[in-house]
Amino acid sequence: MEFKIIDFDDLGNGIARINEKVSFVKRGIKGEVVDIEILNEKKNYSNSIIKNIIVKSPDRINPICPFYDNCGGCQFLHLKEECEKEFKINKARKFFSKCDNFYETTNLNYRNKVKLHVKNGNIGYYKEKTNDLVSISNCYLLNNNINRVIKLFSNYFDPNFNGLITIRENSQGEIILVIDGCFKYINNLKNYDLITNLIYNNQVIKGKTYFIENIFDYKFKVSFNSFFQVNRLGLERIYLVLTNFLKDKNISTSLDLYSGTSVLGIHLAKYSKKVISVEINSSATKDALVNLNLNNITNLEVINDKVENVIDRFNLIDLVIVDPVRSGLDKKTIENLKRINSKYLIYIACSMDSLKRDLSYLSDTYNLDNLYLVDMFPRTNNVESVAILRLK
Numbered sequence: 354m355e356f357k358i359i360d361f362d363d364l365g366n367g368i369a370r371i372n373e374k375v376s377f378v379k380r381g382i383k384g385e386v387v388d389i390e391i392l393n394e395k396k397n398y399s400n401s402i403i404k405n406i407i408v409k410s411p412d413r414i415n416p417i418c419p420f421y422d423n424c425g426g427c428q429f430l431h432l433k434e435e436c437e438k439e440f441k442i443n444k445a446r447k448f449f450s451k452c453d454n455f456y457e458t459t460n461l462n463y464r465n466k467v468k469l470h471v472k473n474g475n476i477g478y479y480k481e482k483t484n485d486l487v488s489i490s491n492c493y494l495l496n497n498n499i500n501r502v503i504k505l506f507s508n509y510f511d512p513n514f515n516g517l518i519t520i521r522e523n524s525q526g527e528i529i530l531v532i533d534g535c536f537k538y539i540n541n542l543k544n545y546d547l548i549t550n551l552i553y554n555n556q557v558i559k560g561k562t563y564f565i566e567n568i569f570d571y572k573f574k575v576s577f578n579s580f581f582q583v584n585r586l587g588l589e590r591i592y593l594v595l596t597n598f599l600k601d602k603n604i605s606t607s608l609d610l611y612s613g614t615s616v617l618g619i620h621l622a623k624y625s626k627k628v629i630s631v632e633i634n635s636s637a638t639k640d641a642l643v644n645l646n647l648n649n650i651t652n653l654e655v656i657n658d659k660v661e662n663v664i665d666r667f668n669l670i671d672l673v674i675v676d677p678v679r680s681g682l683d684k685k686t687i688e689n690l691k692r693i694n695s696k697y698l699i700y701i702a703c704s705m706d707s708l709k710r711d712l713s714y715l716s717d718t719y720n721l722d723n724l725y726l727v728d729m730f731p732r733t734n735n736v737e738s739v740a741i742l743r744l745k
């Protein structure tokens with residue numbers, strides 16, 4: 354069946370019209386004419402794959418990665434980088450009617466953390482929307498040292514190894530390798546200088562449970578089980594957006610909600626008389642307390658709790674920053690943000706869909722002043738949004 358791809362959907366797949374129905378064509382590019390195979394038929398739409406490209410888009414490129422056909426790790430290696438950028442900006446304009454700036458980072462080798470699945474000794478990502486493992490020996494999104502660690506495992510194939518491998522790297526090249534599962538060659542890994550810190554089923558085998566990361570002049574302790582932004586340059590871009598906003602404001606008290614190791618709260622503390630960070634994860638909260646000392650911050654209080662458990666105690670706040678997980682904000686938090694009525698609310702979101710939903714709930718209280726995109730996850734269909742809201 355030959356069809357024209359008429360547009361992109363919100364995930365970056367192609368859209369074709371088949372009779373009265375829409376088909377979402379995996380990796381189809383707007384303008385292409387393709388021969389497709391329907392994978393599953395629903396009441397109002399279908400999902401399909403390309404069997405043959407009849408008219409190829411000039412925006413299509415050869416994917417650099419040999420695992421791209423099956424792997425669910427990224428979505429845009431077949432598309433020119435400028436088209437990916439256009440897709441992300443267009444999506445923001447469609448959702449929010451604005452996009453004030455798009456901050457680029459680096460297109461490849463930007464991720465400082467990866468979580469890989471292990472099944473019968475094979476290591477990789479899951480295929481999109483499945484638990485089927487796609488074995489990999491390299492990923493172009495990851496920092497080079499992380500790829501070197503992945504390659505080491507090919508010397509030690511253990512068919513009884515099932516579990517998870519998490520690898521992180523800081524800007525000094527220190528690695529934290531965390532292995533969960535029974536791996537018979539664990540002691541061999543200790544001997545590699547590349548692996549500075551090794552944690553096996555929650556036991557430290559080599560080095561420490563954390564490293565220190567530097568962002569501009571700040572220092573952050575990051576433990577193996579604390580959240581940290583996966584793209585260092587992306588975090589620097591968020592700081593720039595915040596600095597531009599904060600530099601001429603007179604902020605008395607501010608909240609840093611979903612604060613992780615307080616990377617945003619510590620920056621905010623330079624522009625605010627008092628800051629309160631709230632974070633659920635106890636490891637990240639403990640790191641945050643160390644980070645206050647590392648950065649000589651004395652006006653930041655850190656609370657280890659769920660935001661929804663404590664938000665009803667806050668009053669007289671000038672600025673709130675929220676940086677929740679992909680699913681966005683819960684109803685109680687949204688209601689309390691409205692009650693707190695801070696002059697400014699900055700919403701940092703890794704899911705534009707959750708941001709769109711939550712801004713619609715907040716729209717009776719806040720106007721969206723500015724929307725910035727930070728390309729935290731190049732070559733994937735995700736992008737970080739920084740939305741600056743002002744009280745109506």
Ligand SMILES: C[S@@+](CC[C@H](N)C(=O)[O-])C[C@H]1O[C@@H](n2cnc3c(N)ncnc32)[C@H](O)[C@@H]1O
Pocket residue numbers: 580581582610611612613614615616617631632633634637658659660661676677678
């Ligand atoms: C996207 S991260 C942002 C962290 C931090 N702002 C940063 O930039 O590094 C979201 C954080 O929210 C925390 N979290 C998730 N659910 C939470 C909740 N209900 N209450 C408080 N913190 C929560 C997670 O542990 C994680 O550290």
